[in-house]
Amino acid sequence: MPSGTLLGQALISGVLAGGMYGLLALGLSLSWGLLRLVNLSHFALAFLAAYLTYELGTTYHVAPWWAAAMVVPVMLMIGLAQHWLFDRFKVNELASLLITFSFAVILEVAIQLYWTADYRRFETHYSTMSIKVGAFYIPVLELALCMVAGVLAWGTWLWLRKTYVGKALRAAAEDADIAAAYGVDHKKLAYLLSGMGAAYAAIAGTFIALIATLAPAQIWAWLGVVFAVVIIGRLGNPLGALLAGMLIGASESIAMAIFAPAWAPVVSFSVLIAILLWDPEWL
Amino acid sequence: MADLLSVENLSAGYGRAVVLSDVAFALGEGEALAVLGRNGVGKTTLLDTLVGVTRRFAGSIALGGREVGTLAPEMRAGLGVGWVPQERNIFRSLSVEENLTAVARPGPWTIERVFGLFPRLKERARQSGGSLSGGEQQMLAIGRALATNPRLLLLDEPTEGLAPIIVQELLAALTRLLREEKLAAIIVEQHAQKILPITQRALILERGRIVHQSESAALLADPAPLERFLGVTGR
Numbered sequence: 001m002p003s004g005t006l007l008g009q010a011l012i013s014g015v016l017a018g019g020m021y022g023l024l025a026l027g028l029s030l031s032w033g034l035l036r037l038v039n040l041s042h043f044a045l046a047f048l049a050a051y052l053t054y055e056l057g058t059t060y061h062v063a064p065w066w067a068a069a070m071v072v073p074v075m076l077m078i079g080l081a082q083h084w085l086f087d088r089f090k091v092n093e094l095a096s097l098l099i100t101f102s103f104a105v106i107l108e109v110a111i112q113l114y115w116t117a118d119y120r121r122f123e124t125h126y127s128t129m130s131i132k133v134g135a136f137y138i139p140v141l142e143l144a145l146c147m148v149a150g151v152l153a154w155g156t157w158l159w160l161r162k163t164y165v166g167k168a169l170r171a172a173a174e175d176a177d178i179a180a181a182y183g184v185d186h187k188k189l190a191y192l193l194s195g196m197g198a199a200y201a202a203i204a205g206t207f208i209a210l211i212a213t214l215a216p217a218q219i220w221a222w223l224g225v226v227f228a229v230v231i232i233g234r235l236g237n238p239l240g241a242l243l244a245g246m247l248i249g250a251s252e253s254i255a256m257a258i259f260a261p262a263w264a265p266v267v268s269f270s271v272l273i274a275i276l277l278w279d280p281e282w283l
Numbered sequence: 284m285a286d287l288l289s290v291e292n293l294s295a296g297y298g299r300a301v302v303l304s305d306v307a308f309a310l311g312e313g314e315a316l317a318v319l320g321r322n323g324v325g326k327t328t329l330l331d332t333l334v335g336v337t338r339r340f341a342g343s344i345a346l347g348g349r350e351v352g353t354l355a356p357e358m359r360a361g362l363g364v365g366w367v368p369q370e371r372n373i374f375r376s377l378s379v380e381e382n383l384t385a386v387a388r389p390g391p392w393t394i395e396r397v398f399g400l401f402p403r404l405k406e407r408a409r410q411s412g413g414s415l416s417g418g419e420q421q422m423l424a425i426g427r428a429l430a431t432n433p434r435l436l437l438l439d440e441p442t443e444g445l446a447p448i449i450v451q452e453l454l455a456a457l458t459r460l461l462r463e464e465k466l467a468a469i470i471v472e473q474h475a476q477k478i479l480p481i482t483q484r485a486l487i488l489e490r491g492r493i494v495h496q497s498e499s500a501a502l503l504a505d506p507a508p509l510e511r512f513l514g515v516t517g518r
Contacts, residue, residue, distance in 0.1 A: 167385035171374045178372045181334050182386035182431055183360030 002257050005135050010257035011250055012136055018249020019146035020211070022242035023204045024222055025229040026153060027197035033236020034173040035190050036093045037086060040223070041100040042201050044107035047219045049075050049205025051115055054122040054214060064124065068206040072199050079198020083191050104219060112216040120214040127210060145207045146246075152200060153242035160238070169193060173236060225252075228268040231283060232275055247271070286345075287312045287467050288333075288435055293342030293352075295332040301340060302328040303491045310435070310484075313465035317478045317499055320488035321513060326471040327369055329488065330437045333469070334366045335359050347434065361388075365433025369440050369471075371424040375413030379404055382412050382423055383430045390432025397426040400456055418449030425456070436460070436468040442477060450477070457481060475513060479503050487512045 002010075024046060031039045049071045056062035056070065082103065085091070091099060129140040160166035172179040172186040180186055212218065229248055233240030248271060252264040275282055286309040296302035302325045310316050318326050331337045333344060335356040344352040351359050360366075374382050383394050383404075398405035401422040407415060415423060421441060428436055441457065442450040458481045460466045472478045479485060479499045487495040487508060495508045502509060 161381075164384065164387070167377065167381050170377055170381070171385040174374045174376050175372060177336065177356075178368070179374075179386070181336060181356040181360060181366050181368075182427065183357050183388065184386060185357050 007254065007257055009136050010253045012138060013142075014250035014253025015246045016139065016142035016146055016249070017253065018246035019142065019149045019242070020204070020207065020245070021222065021226055021229045021249055022153065022233075022245025023145065023149040023200070023207065024226045025233060025241040025245055026149070026156065026238055027200035027204075028226060029230045029233060029235055029238065029241040030156070030193055030200075031197045032230060033234070034169050034193055036173075037091065037096040037100075037194075038093060039082075039100045039197065040097060041082065041103035041107065042197065043219050043223055043226070044104035044111075045075055045078060045198055045201040046205040046208060047214070047216070048107055048111060049202040050208040050212075050214055051111055051120075051205075053206045053209035054120060055115075057122050057124070057209070064122075064126075064206055064210055067209075068203060071206065072202040075198045075202035075205070076195045079195045079201075080191055082198070083194035086194075087187060087190070108216050108219050111219075115214075115216070117216055122209045122214070124210060141207070141210050145211070148203065148207070149242055149245075152203070153238045156196075156238040160236075165189060165192070170236075224265065225268045228272040232268075232272055235283065286310060287314070287347060288469075289343075289345040290333075291343050291345075293332065293344065294340040295328060295337045295342075296340065297328075297337055301491070302337075303332060306342070306488075306491075306493055308486055308493065308496060310467060310469065313467055314484060315461045315466075315468045315470065315482040317475070317482040317485040318469060318471045318488065319473075319475050319485060319509070319513060322473070324488040325491040326488055327439055328491075330366070330439050330469065330471055333359075333435075333437055334364060360386075360431060363432075363434030365428035365431050365436045367421075367424045367428045367436070367438045367441060369443070371420045373412040373415070373420050373423050373427065375411065377412055378409050379412060379415070379423055380408040382427050386427055387430040388432045392429045392432045394430060397429050400429070400459070401426055418445050418453070421445060421449075421453060422456075425453075429460075434467060436466055438468060438470045440471055440473065442472070442474070454481070473513075475502070475509050 028039060028042045031037045052071045053064055053067040056067040057064060086096065126141050130137045131140060160170060168179065168184045169189050172184050172189060176186045225248060229244045230241060233244030248268045251267045251271065255263045255267045288310040291307050293306040294301055294304050306329065318329060320326050328337055332339060335354065339352055343350055346362055346364065351362060377385060383397055387394065403419055404422055404426055407419065412423060425441065442453055454477060461468055461481050470478050470482060479502055482499045485497060485499045485502050486493050489512050494512055
């Protein structure tokens with residue numbers, strides 16, 4: 001059995017790593033829950049944003065924060081363009097899964113053509129910075145990621161609950177035809193949400209560039225666990241997505257500390273299956 | 284003065300099926316119209332066509348002098364068509380208050396005024412729409428339509444399937460809306476005797492066509508058309 005300090009550090013690292021799951025899950029959860037579009041290209045957009053941040057940082061020496069300010073609007077436009085296609089061809093839930101899978105594969109190939117399949121790492125002095133609290137180390141980048149994810153999740157949650165647009169979106173998600181008959185312009189709102197989702201992917205991408213090693217195939221690395229997180233956090237619930245991300249991150253990390261790293265992937269899907277067995281209506 | 288609603292030569296239905304044929308009527312500001320008829324004669328299709336959720340084959344629908352027959356439902360709602368569907372279709376995952384605020388538009392009908400009309404809704408403001416009883420859901424459906432501040436309220440069998448005491452409460456609220464607030468309304472109903480007293484005019488549908496149009500009071504005084512087309516008396 002590992003020591004208390006090791007477990008505590010594992011817990012902290014896990015929660016912080018879960019912040020990334022939550023941040024990636026945020027946009028996916030919104031489009032799946034509120035637009036009934038399962039957007040697999042979300043992961044590819046995040047990695048495209050990561051590579052752009054990397055390119056801006058290494059070739060043009062643009063600070064990551066400025067890179068984010070440039071990459072976010074670009075991804076937002078891509079998100080809107082992608083939604084135009086969904087809208088134009090009246091794409092449904094299942095078709096969206098297949099189409100966005102294709103988008104993601106195309107983006108993966110495009111990334112590989114430009115940046116090659118080599119592993120790339122964007123080294124900044126932030127990556128080694130950490131704060132020491134008692135016996136534990138808290139890496140600064142991961143902490144910043146969690147804070148950004150927290151602000152976005154809270155903000156989005158409040159926006160969905162307190163604003164006219166947010167409530168109209170939830171109404172339209174439940175019954176688009178009825179909402180339309182009460183004056184809710186679902187199409188416009190759907191564009192807004194798709195743009196937001198892509199912008200969130202870009203923000204996640206900036207952190208991916210700073211925290212992870214980039215390779216085109218890594219696009220798929222988080223797919224399984226983030227899918228589980230989206231469902232555990234309940235579709236369309238941004239706070240749920242973040243909390244589920246942190247829960248899964250912590251559980252994985254503890255499982256790795258107690259058993260072995262290979263156990264980590266088992267955790268997220270065990271939790272998912274347990275929840276679906278407990279409440280089949282969860283989805 | 285131009286009519287608030289003017290329907291001419293209207294034919295509509297679903298897919299290829301024509302349900303309504305050559306329907307024409309007009310409604311003035313502040314007037315209430317009862318739409319009567321047996322099951323399956325096209326009463327709901329008439330309201331649905333005014334809302335814009337059916338297929339219109341021919342004819343025109345003018346609201347305040349503007350043709351709306353070609354507009355999408357959300358545009359018509361924006362121009363003042365308020366709908367209380369037969370199935371109520373409240374947003375079950377939203378709270379009672381959110382059901383109202385999600386669709387609210389500026390105008391005399393504020394959320395507080397809706398709560399004033401239906402105090403039960405205020406008591407349940409934070410409950411989810413799905414947790415309401417049938418009668419409360421109907422109140423919420425009416426309140427939701429009012430929150431859009433409609434010029435014309437369309438009510439599809441508002442008392443159907445509800446307990447008599449709730450029906451009384453709803454009819455009292457409707458009477459207030461029509462008589463005191465002078466809200467223009469079209470009410471579809473199977474039970475003529477419930478709504479003839481609170482409407483000015485009435486029409487009877489039979490197989491998708493209008494077979495009788497008159498003042499409501501005239502139908503109450505001489506219920507022969509009711510007996511003929513509905514098989515009931517105006518009691």
